[in-house]
Amino acid sequence: MNKLALVTTLGLTLVFAAGCANKSVVRYGDATAVETTDINFGSTDLQKVAAQMTDSLLLSPVVGTLTQNTRPVMFVERLKNKTSEHIDTESITDSISTKLLRSGKFRFVDMGRVEAAREQLKFQHDGGMVDPNKATQFGRQIGAQYMLYGNLSSIVKSNQDKSDVYYKFTLRLMDLESGLVEWADETEIRKTKAKESVGW
Amino acid sequence: MFKYLPKRILVTAIISVLSGCATFQLTDLFQGYNSQMKPVKAAQRQGDFLKAQNLLGEREQSNNTYVLSLLERGRLQFLAANWPASQKTFAQAYVQVENQRNKAKIQISKGFENLGAVVSNDNATSYEVPYYEQGMLHSYQALNYLFQHDLSGALVEIRRANLVQENALKAYKDELYKAQNELHNSGMSTDSLQGGYPSMVSAIGKVKNGFQNAFTFYLSGILYEASGELNDAYIDYKRAIEIYPENNYLQQDVLRLATKLAMQDDLASFQQRFGKYQARDSKGQGQVVVLVERDIINSKQDVGLNLPVGRSNYGLKFFSFSLPVYEGALTQHSKISFKSTEQSYQSNEIVRIQSLAAKDLKDQLPSLLTRQVVRVVAKEQVRQKLSREAGDVGNILASIYNIASEKADTRSWSTLPDQVDIVRMDLPAGKQVLQVQVNGQQKHIEVDVQPNRITLINYSAIGSYTSYQVINL
Numbered sequence: 001m002n003k004l005a006l007v008t009t010l011g012l013t014l015v016f017a018a019g020c021a022n023k024s025v026v027r028y029g030d031a032t033a034v035e036t037t038d039i040n041f042g043s044t045d046l047q048k049v050a051a052q053m054t055d056s057l058l059l060s061p062v063v064g065t066l067t068q069n070t071r072p073v074m075f076v077e078r079l080k081n082k083t084s085e086h087i088d089t090e091s092i093t094d095s096i097s098t099k100l101l102r103s104g105k106f107r108f109v110d111m112g113r114v115e116a117a118r119e120q121l122k123f124q125h126d127g128g129m130v131d132p133n134k135a136t137q138f139g140r141q142i143g144a145q146y147m148l149y150g151n152l153s154s155i156v157k158s159n160q161d162k163s164d165v166y167y168k169f170t171l172r173l174m175d176l177e178s179g180l181v182e183w184a185d186e187t188e189i190r191k192t193k194a195k196e197s198v199g200w
Numbered sequence: 201m202f203k204y205l206p207k208r209i210l211v212t213a214i215i216s217v218l219s220g221c222a223t224f225q226l227t228d229l230f231q232g233y234n235s236q237m238k239p240v241k242a243a244q245r246q247g248d249f250l251k252a253q254n255l256l257g258e259r260e261q262s263n264n265t266y267v268l269s270l271l272e273r274g275r276l277q278f279l280a281a282n283w284p285a286s287q288k289t290f291a292q293a294y295v296q297v298e299n300q301r302n303k304a305k306i307q308i309s310k311g312f313e314n315l316g317a318v319v320s321n322d323n324a325t326s327y328e329v330p331y332y333e334q335g336m337l338h339s340y341q342a343l344n345y346l347f348q349h350d351l352s353g354a355l356v357e358i359r360r361a362n363l364v365q366e367n368a369l370k371a372y373k374d375e376l377y378k379a380q381n382e383l384h385n386s387g388m389s390t391d392s393l394q395g396g397y398p399s400m401v402s403a404i405g406k407v408k409n410g411f412q413n414a415f416t417f418y419l420s421g422i423l424y425e426a427s428g429e430l431n432d433a434y435i436d437y438k439r440a441i442e443i444y445p446e447n448n449y450l451q452q453d454v455l456r457l458a459t460k461l462a463m464q465d466d467l468a469s470f471q472q473r474f475g476k477y478q479a480r481d482s483k484g485q486g487q488v489v490v491l492v493e494r495d496i497i498n499s500k501q502d503v504g505l506n507l508p509v510g511r512s513n514y515g516l517k518f519f520s521f522s523l524p525v526y527e528g529a530l531t532q533h534s535k536i537s538f539k540s541t542e543q544s545y546q547s548n549e550i551v552r553i554q555s556l557a558a559k560d561l562k563d564q565l566p567s568l569l570t571r572q573v574v575r576v577v578a579k580e581q582v583r584q585k586l587s588r589e590a591g592d593v594g595n596i597l598a599s600i601y602n603i604a605s606e607k608a609d610t611r612s613w614s615t616l617p618d619q620v621d622i623v624r625m626d627l628p629a630g631k632q633v634l635q636v637q638v639n640g641q642q643k644h645i646e647v648d649v650q651p652n653r654i655t656l657i658n659y660s661a662i663g664s665y666t667s668y669q670v671i672n673l
Contacts, residue, residue: 081352084359199304
């Protein structure tokens with residue numbers, strides 16, 4: 001009897017000791033694998049949203065006619081984050097614009113880099129290092145014809161047993177000249193998390 | 201000798217597990233949190249926030265008061281105008297709060313903690329951040345984002361603060377009922393406290409619950425208004441005015457937005473309550489909103505009581521208890537006046553954090569008492585056993601331990617302001633100087649008012665120390 005207790009106690013102590021101090025391991029994983037570490041906005045949500053939106057945009061008949069003979073110039077306005085999480089919305093728009101560029105149907109101007117471009121042109125013209133004849137000219141840039149913009153909103157509910165989060169991502173394409181919204185679509189994501197009943 | 205070996209190993213194993221995964225400092229058991237915080241608060245009162253941070257000391261992540269130490273540190277960093285550091289600290293605290301919220305329904309580690317608490321006191325349990333403190337955490341975090349010019353980050357924090365208040369409202373009634381039921385089963389009621397325990401009625405004042413914070417709603421309203429979402433702003437102003445109907449700035453805000461959004465029914469009823477409203481011409485004018493933080497919240501105090509505990513197998517017996525309490529009445533703060541070249545404005549109360557804290561403590565009393573009953577009975581059993589086995593020496597030692605370890609849990613976020621006031625004024629655009637009359641001293645604030653925009657000023661008045669931060673939204 002005593003021996004049994006001794007063995008059990010030693011075993012338990014070992015388990016606890018191992019639990020408190022286990023070695024960390026580094027591994028490579030699949031970047032597109034489904035990630036469910038917690039309920040917050042994660043890489044799977046980002047990939048899903050970006051993929052669905054670009055597919056929908058590229059397959060829509062309106063965009064088909066727009067891009068028949070030309071490659072329209074677009075710019076991405078920022079996404080409005082209306083959720084209760086700090087989400088890097090630039091990362092979502094980056095994914096979307098990269099996918100659209102890769103399709104070869106659109107061209108983009110990058111508003112985030114205007115200052116850097118201006119600096120470079122200034123250097124070419126005033127720096128005294130660049131041959132004036134070969135310097136890139138001011139005022140030759142092409143203006144965007146379309147604007148891509150959107151919202152990301154969420155509804156979060158939770159009680160003692162589970163939490164539920166619902167994301168809605170809306171994306172719209174506006175013709176800057178006419179002001180018409182030429183295309184719009186939305187994606188929804190719902191995630192629920194049941195609380196474990198017993199844990200450490 | 202050998203017979204006891206497994207038992208001893210078991211005890212050692214439990215102790216090592218306890219200390220390995222969830223630790224508490226021994227000082228916490230015998231020296232209350234309120235007295236540990238005294239020097240920190242003294243430094244804070246002098247405006248020496250760096251010294252206050254140093255006095256705070258570091259706590260390990262495994263320490264059961266870790267999250268509270270993060271809250272105190274974040275608040276002191278906020279006061280020291282170190283927004284990035286404060287933001288980081290509060291973010292860590294939020295992670296802790298979230299972890300706590302997402303924990304399993306039955307926690308094994310909690311069982312160990314409670315075991316520790318039964319033989320010592322409530323300071324051995326992990327600190328659970330009450331709803332009003334969570335609300336303030338997000339409010340300060342929102343201001344941290346704002347002062348770093350990130351309005352959308354600030355709005356995320358505001359939404360989190362609103363979620364906290366919603367969850368609190370949902371959980372409130374259930375928790376109160378459950379706690380009272382448990383207390384009843386343990387053979388006591390809160391009525392038996394009467395006499396020995398201060399009622400805290402004057403500290404609670406007129407707040408109805410310990411989590412609805414009009415300051416958070418108001419901040420939320422301002423930020424929504426600044427981002428052009430007037431409808432959201434209107435809803436938050438309306439929530440705030442339900443709590444503080446007599447605040448004249450709130451009244452004007454509600455009337456102004458109801459007019460702007462053409463909420464005819466609301467406007468009619470608000471005009472009936474607060475008087476006629478005439479929209480003013482705001483051309484070339486900007487709005488200046490001042491959030492005035494007054495003084496520091498009181499710490500909980502330890503109060504000792506002798507109470508009868510009735511249990512079937514013991515009969516009625518008197519035990520000495522230790523309970524936390526907010527003592528004394530509320531401090532009456534004189535209004536602070538802000539004078540522009542044309543007009544003088546008086547600050548008006550938007551939240552009394554002291555009252556929220558007192559109300560929260562009062563709601564917790566039933567569950568505090570239940571734990572206390574279990575504890576005193578367990579300690580009494582230990583004393584009886586020791587006195588039987590080790591005679592008078594054991595009896596005396598056990599009694600000394602019981603008295604020394606009988607400390608109330610006085611942990612609470614102690615660097616928060618006692619009260620927050622607001623002032624809202626329309627000023628002509630351009631550089632303005634405001635004369636501030638605070639605690640008999642004359643100070644001034646320089647603001648650059650932008651036309652048709654909101655300029656937010658966070659003004660701290662702690663003791664004789666004052667400072668302010670200005671941001672154009």
